[in-house]
Amino acid sequence: xxxILAVLLVVxxxxxxxxxxxxxxxxxxxxxxxxxxxxxKDERGEPYGVSVALAEALGEYLGKPVRIENINWDxxxxxxxxxxxxxxxxxxxITEERAKTVDFSEPYAHAYLALLVNRExxxxxxxxxxxxxxxxxxxxxxxxxxxxxxxxxxxxxNALSSESACVTExxxxxxxxxxxxxxxxxxxxQANPETTRAVLIPFQESEKWGMAIKKGNKELLEQxxxxxxxFRAAGGFEKLTEQFLAEEKKTFDALGFPWFFE
Numbered sequence: 001x002x003x004i005l006a007v008l009l010v011v012x013x014x015x016x017x018x019x020x021x022x023x024x025x026x027x028x029x030x031x032x033x034x035x036x037x038x039x040x041k042d043e044r045g046e047p048y049g050v051s052v053a054l055a056e057a058l059g060e061y062l063g064k065p066v067r068i069e070n071i072n073w074d075x076x077x078x079x080x081x082x083x084x085x086x087x088x089x090x091x092x093x094i095t096e097e098r099a100k101t102v103d104f105s106e107p108y109a110h111a112y113l114a115l116l117v118n119r120e121x122x123x124x125x126x127x128x129x130x131x132x133x134x135x136x137x138x139x140x141x142x143x144x145x146x147x148x149x150x151x152x153x154x155x156x157x158n159a160l161s162s163e164s165a166c167v168t169e170x171x172x173x174x175x176x177x178x179x180x181x182x183x184x185x186x187x188x189x190q191a192n193p194e195t196t197r198a199v200l201i202p203f204q205e206s207e208k209w210g211m212a213i214k215k216g217n218k219e220l221l222e223q224x225x226x227x228x229x230x231f232r233a234a235g236g237f238e239k240l241t242e243q244f245l246a247e248e249k250k251t252f253d254a255l256g257f258p259w260f261f262e
Contacts, residue, residue: 027064029055030085032073034162035184037244038091050244051089054108057236058089058211061227072161074141077101080214087224088212091181093143103215105224107208108237109260113144114185115199116167121176126203129177130154137166137175143207144179171195181207182257183248200255237261 031039031051042048047068059066069085076092079085080102093111094104117123129136129148134155138145139162148157158175160166167188169175178185182200189198211228213221231237241249241261252259 025064026067027055027059027062027087028067028069028085029058030069030071030076030079030088031055031090032076033068033070034073034164035091036187050240051091053240053243054231055087055089057231058087058224058227061230062223073139077212080212083214086213086220091209092212093207094210095143095146098212101215102212103217103221104210104212105221106228107210108228108232109209110206110258111181111183111209111260112202112206112257113147113179113204114182114202116170116178116180116185116188117197117199118170118173118176119195119197120173123176123199125199125201126151126179132156134177135169135175137169137178139163139166139180142180144181147204148179167192182252183245183260186248186251200257202257206258232261 031047033039033041033047036049038050039047039052040049047070052068055066055068069079071079071085073090076088076090077098080088088102091109092098094107098104115123115126115129123129123134128134130152132154134152136148136152136155136157138148138157138159140159145157145159148155158169160169163180163184166175166178166180170178171192177199178188182202185198186200189196211224213224238261241259245260249259
């Protein structure tokens with residue numbers, strides 16, 4: 001009888017401690033920390049930016065501590081499939097192709113593609129790039145890459161591994177233009193005004209950003225969608241704008257461009 005009671009006690013304690021650890025389980029968030037001001041690092045090398053703050057707010061909403069996993073862009077979706085991370089929050093555009101592999105939350109932001117153009121290039125709009133003599137830099141696997149493949153088939157398309165490599169190609173005159181989102185193009189032009197021009201006028205429908213979750217994880221998906229709704233209603237996205245993007249918001253308002261979180 002004592003042995004039976006001892007076994008039952010062990011089982012009971014295991015269940016209790018298992019439940020406690022489950023309650024304290026962390027939320028592991030995947031993002032590529034190479035896209036300021038959304039996903040980047042601070043001066044100490046710690047994760048920093050809009051998406052990091054958004055992830056921390058999500059963790060607080062779910063009652064879980066957050067751990068950021070810095071993963072190369074092309075490894076983000078595989079990290080969900082292998083359960084290395086619970087959710088990807090990395091300025092990821094919702095696309096039909098990606099939705100075959102992962103589930104997406106409701107959109108929390110939207111962006112338009114734009115062009116960072118070398119100052120010596122005659123390119124004035126996206127259509128001007130669709131010529132055999134034009135060279136386009138794109139970050140591999142991004143929607144700018146997809147756009148170039150689908151619409152600029154006459155040009156030479158150089159798919160590179162990082163945003164900085166694409167910008168360097170334009171600055172050095174090795175590429176006519178870099179296709180990326182409006183905000184990044186604006187910021188890169190501000191940083192390199194003597195060698196680049198920004199073509200910010202949208203040339204396609206806006207792209208919606210969502211949080212990506214492993215296919216079939218309905219419980220987490222519902223929790224994330226509820227968080228996005230409540231966070232928006234509480235003015236959370238306005239606070240993120242004030243903290244990280246105040247100057248950019250003023251410029252976008254002056255140009256009459258829709259804001260990311262509106």
